[in-house]
Amino acid sequence: MPAFSHRISQALTQRDEQGLTRKLLAHQGVHQGKLLHHGQAYVHFSGNDYLGLASSAELVQAWQQGLTLWGAGSGASPMVTGFSSIHQELIRELCDWLGYEDGVLFNSGFSANQATLFALLEATDTLVQDKLNHASLMEAGMLSQATMKRFKHNDVAHLDRLLSDNLCNPLVVTEGVFSMDGDKAPLQSIATVCQNKAWWMVDDAHGIGVHGDMGAGSCALAGVKPDILVVTFGKAFGLSGAAVLTRRDVADYLAQFARHHVYSTAMPPAQAHALLHATHMIQTQQWRRDRLATLQQVYHDTFHRLPGYVATDTPIKPFLIGESECALRLATRLRERGYWLTAIRPPTVPQGMARLRITLTADHSPQDIVGLGRALEQLLEEGV
Known part of the structure; x- marks a missing residue:
């Protein structure tokens, strides 16, 4: 329809005039x-x-082995027949390593963040986010039913003031390492502020594998354990996908109600096999x-x-x-x-x-x- 064509043309022209056009470059x-x-x-x-795991011959071999053992794809959503014993083994290994009861696998960090917030938050809740959180978290907050508030970047005093304002059912969300500035969240201070006041969640996409003993991430380095930990596999793991680690009842709730999980084809089991091997490589190398x-x-x-x-x-x-x-x-x-x-x-x-x-x-x-x-x-x- 003309309205769509005009809108698309106008948006592309404006972006080009602002010098902000991005282009896909296909490398070899x-x-x-x-x-x-x-x-x-x-x-x-x-x-x-x-x-450097993405091009590691050892990890490539692990994925090839996974393909031989499990085939190319999962063939269904997790709640149908897409969830296999190798998926279960990967979750168990992540939980043992990072100290959680259970977890849920997703096909990307973006979907893990959005699925978690959409499933957990209701109209009576308050989402409190670091101002520089990833776009997946910000967009989920804006589109969720909850009231969203933002605290100044890494400003624990501002977060404390917000939480002291009698917020209804607050969930605090921050990243472990921020992807554009490369700085780390003050996780110990955030944990102290949230204690007995709010649930809190950490997206450690850029910290897991890099920081902490055996690469256990930003939270392990800080000596804290958030209620919900998002672990993304597209960075230090050298692959793709994500896991949300939490209590067993919360993981069960997400498995039942997180639509990105319920209605998406499950991660290929061969990929889960490779991720399990990457987990061992991170811990031992x-x-x-x-x-x-x-x-x-x-x-x-x-x-x-x-x-x-x-x-x-x-x-x-x-x-x-x-x-x-x-x-x-x-x-x-x-x-x-x-x-x-x-x-x-x-x-x-x-x-x-x-x-x-x-x-x-x-x-x-x-x-x-x-x-x-x-x-x-x-x-x-x-x-x-």
Whole structure:
């Protein structure tokens, strides 16, 4: 209909005029820190494969073994015949590792977050979120029946004031590590504020596998246990999907009432087999986290004098530029020099806060990081 055509055309034109158009770029594969595009290999600084598992031959073999044992797909939703013993074993392993009674598997972190909030929240409830939570959480809050309030980013005093305002059935939600700024939530303080006042939930997509003893994540590092923990498999696990870990009755409730779970085809059992192996790799291969720690020190030594440097103790290293056009130009020029980075622009980040989002993985070498730093320093001196 004309109304839809006009609306679509207008939105695309406006986005293009604002310099915010995004394009899908089809590459030919990512392997050991390198991205192949049009026959050229680039040092890849734009992914979330923090431990380098995505291209690990050991994990690839585990998935191939899973395909042999379980076939290609699950064939049905979990409540029909899509849930197999390997799914159950994966949940049991996650619970034993992270200290929960039960869990529910989802096909993405986005669906896990939305399914949980949609299923739990009713009109009489209050959702209290960190202002910089992921879009999946914010959108779920806006679309849910609950009243949503936001506290200033990592501002525990503001959260405390909100919770002291006699909120009805409050659920507090934060991330363990924030994906654009690479900073960590003050989880110990949040746990103290929420005690006897609110349920709380942590999405640890960018912390699990990287932080804590045996890679148990941000909450383990902080010594806290939220009521609900979302573990995403698309980052340090090197695969995809997610799990929501919680009490047994809450997991049963989500399995019954979370529509993303009830009405979606279950994760392929071969994938669950590979995820189970990834879980073991994360717990036993400490060298991957040790290598990341070394690379983070190299990054600090190389970049800390450059304008735009932001210190973080996570593999996410935002390099602030300011204007979107400048960030795009820098990303393009760095690509010409063999470094693949992504310019992050509004609406993902606030106006005037465009940046290069640099992420480190265990597949990088110190030389990769030093080379990127020198190239970026030269471009900044040239006024690009």
